[in-house]
Amino acid sequence: MATTTHLHLLTPTPPRIRPRRRGAMSVTVRSSLIDPDGGALVDLVSPPERRAALRAEAEALPKVRLAAVDVEWAHVLAEGWASPLRGFMREDEYLQSLHFNCIRLPDGKGVVNMSLPIVLAIGDRDKEEIGDRPDVALQGPDGGVLAILRSVYNYENYYWIEHGSFRIGMTSTWEICSLLSRIGDDLHVSDDEAIAQAGNWLIGGDLEVIEPIKYNDGLDHYRLSPQQLRNEFDKRGADAVFAFQLRNPVHNGHALLMNDTRRRLLEMGYKNPILLLHPLGGFTKADDVPLPVRMEQHSKVLEDGVLDPETTIVSIFPSPMHYAGPTEVQWHAKARINAGANFYIVGRDPAGMGHPTEKRDLYNPDHGKKVLSMAPGLEKLNILPFKVAAYDTVAKKMAFFDPSRSKDFLFISGTKMRAFAKSGENPPDGFMCPGGWKVLVDYYNSLQTEEAAVASV
Template sequence: MFLTIKLHIATQLNLNLHANKISTCTNYNTKIRSKPICNPNSLILKVKDHIPTMHAVHSSSRPVKSSLIEPDGGALVDLVVPESKRASKALEAESLPKVNLTQIDLEWVHVISEGWANPLRGFMREDEYLQSLHFNSLRMKDGSLVNMSLPIVLAIDEETKGRIGSSSNVGLVGPNGGLVGILRSIEIYKHNKEERIARTWGTTAPGLPYVEEVITPAGNWLIGGELEVLTPIKYNDGLDNYRLSPQQLRNEFDRRQADAVFAFQLRNPVHNGHALLMNDTRKRLLEMGYKNPILLLHPLGGFTKVDDVPLDVRMEQHSKVLEDGVLDPETTIVAIFPSPMHYAGPTEVQWHAKARINAGANFYIVGRDPAGMSHPTEKRDLYDPDHGKKVLSIAPGLEKLNILPFRVAAYDTVEKKMEFFDPSRSQDFLFISGTKMRAFARSGENPPDGFMCPGGWNVLVKYYESLQAEEPSKQRAVLST
């Protein structure tokens, strides 16, 4: 999958711009560091402390509100127990049958509890699961649809099911052994893994990362119910300050008096092609008449596959991008999206877009082959690279989200920088894949000047150097064993 090329923003059908304008460390591919490699406050301070003085963008004296798009299903859910009730809820949870959570289960608890999956109020019961699995949406009581393309479910095994018995509530225990919350009015139903995998990924080929990590070892039953979380989910990895909830983001957009919010989801380092895309999007929004469009740079922070760059490295790299002025800190908010990654292509990209609606973004940027990956057993892309952007333009429940068209970007060997691809001089453009970028970093070879800011590139080189330094010690350990 090319990281540096064919960056698009899909065309939204029935778009009416004028009408709309008024924990534990989550990096599974590296050992947990005792000390984060980036300052957890540096990026937040850069983003929040450089706020320009805003002029009124409407003739009305009423303060500008950036919450231009309502959360799915109405008000945002907040499933964290009020502090005054936590002690009694913890005692109740202790008395209930227990369900043990994996690290990825905990990430989903985090997602649900803050309203990213609004209006979902817990792990899915069977009717919600089937709607999500077969229709990629949920029907509300008023007959409207909200997008819900990924099943958000909790698996249990036979032994846990027997221990629960006839209890209608269960306590949830985190990976570290502490109580996390309560699941109420539960429903237990069969976990048909093959159906779930086939419907979500469109294949049952071996080697799908999320399937191997989460679904294959999971139990044969699913348990759904309404969630209560005893305390806000924290990971204590030095990055919790970046994990802003949908409500916190909406508050920040309001504070900055944004009149448009455009979100960019990524799970890779930011190179200058990404920056070109984001900066040009802001320029286009200004040309449409918006006065203060704000960028939500929103890297994915949950489970990722083993060869992806770890979250802490990505966050340090993003910080350098801001320090080097590639993106403007005054008009950019960097925050972590806590969802695990499925690599389910057009199915998953709907989830990524839907979640940003709940955070208040009313524009969404989508690139080539979003949420895709190479086929696990064949030498080809698992999904059509253009299907993600096409699906976003027609997906039920995403009609209110603006998705704009965009152009291809690549490295211009004449101008020595990332530029929009010009077919009339195609021989001047170089397409650098993510694999090639990682090969450069591993070998210590520099990419072409203008591909990535020097500070950000140095972060990647140091990361891959650290991996190479670990290899001899791992080999010695194996030999001694």
């Protein structure tokens, strides 16, 4: 499964420092760690003095209502995680992303990785209302206007029409979100109704977000933009940043990996490598631990001293999850380039999920890390080779696996970890810090209490 104690790292080349380049609508990047894709960090949020005029303009425009996951993608685009992309993809960008996993730079010189299409699907009625209007107002789920999409280009959602089926690993979020709930039960993913929900048309254009997107869930202070992260790295004097994404609680095997990565970077000559602990904060499957619980657990890991707060930045990555395996892990790595990370940790079966009908991983668990080392457009990102971590039953702690005494090691998957917490059974001592484990147990106890209350009604 996607989260286990089998953790790896691998790298092609040492980092290089390149001169900064600037372009229109760009943000000055002071960090010397790594260039953003395209040389300039995209910022699509309008300045405060333009916001009243944009809201007034939006009143007269045709409107498209965004789903919650579309808002997450607008957030991703607005802050420059997908630099140099400047809005939802037009057809040429969509085709490049879908078939080549990369897009050409605006000047035509070179390509950047873009393995997941970021598109906006609309229905027939929306298309009729837009007509030949060049600009469209985008509303949030509550009806409030979030953005204006300019120089709109609409095109047929022919991927569904031509294929009529779901191809996991080659999808965009509008596909997976309309179908993912069905995958857990069966493989009826070419159902006509589900396909129709995706919308018959896609619209792309240049995005202008009226103000920073907030969720008002008590976690917005964790949602640092790529520019804010670069500023923080500069403030801390980082000469290397290594990013670690996860969508599950942090156990001591993860911590061992992160702490040892810092040790290795120090041995390589870096003076102050900083860890970016960067949990995914967008759409996830219903059985994943919810974001608020994960963030509380992560804070306990720092409070208990498992990770050093002085050399660790905890921030939320706002992207939705596709569970698209080796295709998606490229997106996760590419986005961290734009945030300034020049090292990326990749684990076993990144962005993976269990097969819906068989007891096995849906993707080959080693393909993610192999693809990252070969993916076009990711050459400037460094990934370090690493060993496997597991629970050492002799030392009573998480340790790097020693094949000479393999019988002494216990591999505890994310699924098994959650089963411990649900049943109230404690994991072996040294598997997770006590404060972090209590957060998980309390969460699953609350679920059981809710289920019992519903059953009694």
